[in-house]
Amino acid sequence: MTLAREPGRRELNKADKQRRILAAARDLFFRNGYSSVTTQEVADQAEVGTGTLFRYAQSKGELLCMVANEEFRAMVETVPDTGDPVEDLVTLCDPLFSALENQPENIVAYHRETVFGEPGPHRAEAQRILGELRGIIGLVLARHSPRAPEAEDLDGPAQTVFDVLYMSIVRSGIDRSPGRDHRADLREHVDRVLHGVLARRVSSDSAY
Secondary structure, three states, X not given: OOOOOXXXXXXXXXXXXXXXXXXXXXXXXXXXXXXXXXXXXXXXXXXXXXXXXXHHOOOHHHHHHXXXXXXXXXXXXXXXXXXXXXXXXXXXXXXXXXXXXXXXXXXXXXXXXXXXXXXXXXXXXXXXHHHHHHHHHHHHHHHHOOOOOOHHHXXXXXXXXXXXXXHHHXXXXXXXXXXXXXXXXXXXHHHHHHOOOOOOHHHHHHOO
């Protein structure tokens, strides 16, 4: 039997630096907003040199992706099961809406960096999370569709629903009208799209 090797001093030192950089970036982005933070400020608060910082995240956009990925990775670890496909999908996106309520500028910047940012491992991870989110949408649709037991059968509709979800969230970050219920807006959009894809339950039941 091969015993797992204990991490050496070098690995522990690297992990500690990454933890400090992540904590500093999260704190500064949350308090000051993405546009007001510099990589030098993050390095100073993390007590590392900028050269060291760029070994862990090669740009400010990569720093933001690193921070946000930690929050949004939980979205793709479970599949909501409320009994209703619309509520499943709204629940699935709740971490994004919670972040929008607290730090809208950062979420808009995160989506911009994910789509248009320079290549890097944290941006690639952000795109992977979005890809898994789309896969979960397929699982939700398959669960509620009597005619498509496999998520793969709903690739096209899942992409359509994902596009609606994604653009609704991006729009919510841009449109910050006081008192606007963005979750209700999303619920309305998703309901409209889903019931062009899935038969309403009453119609399905009456067909038999």
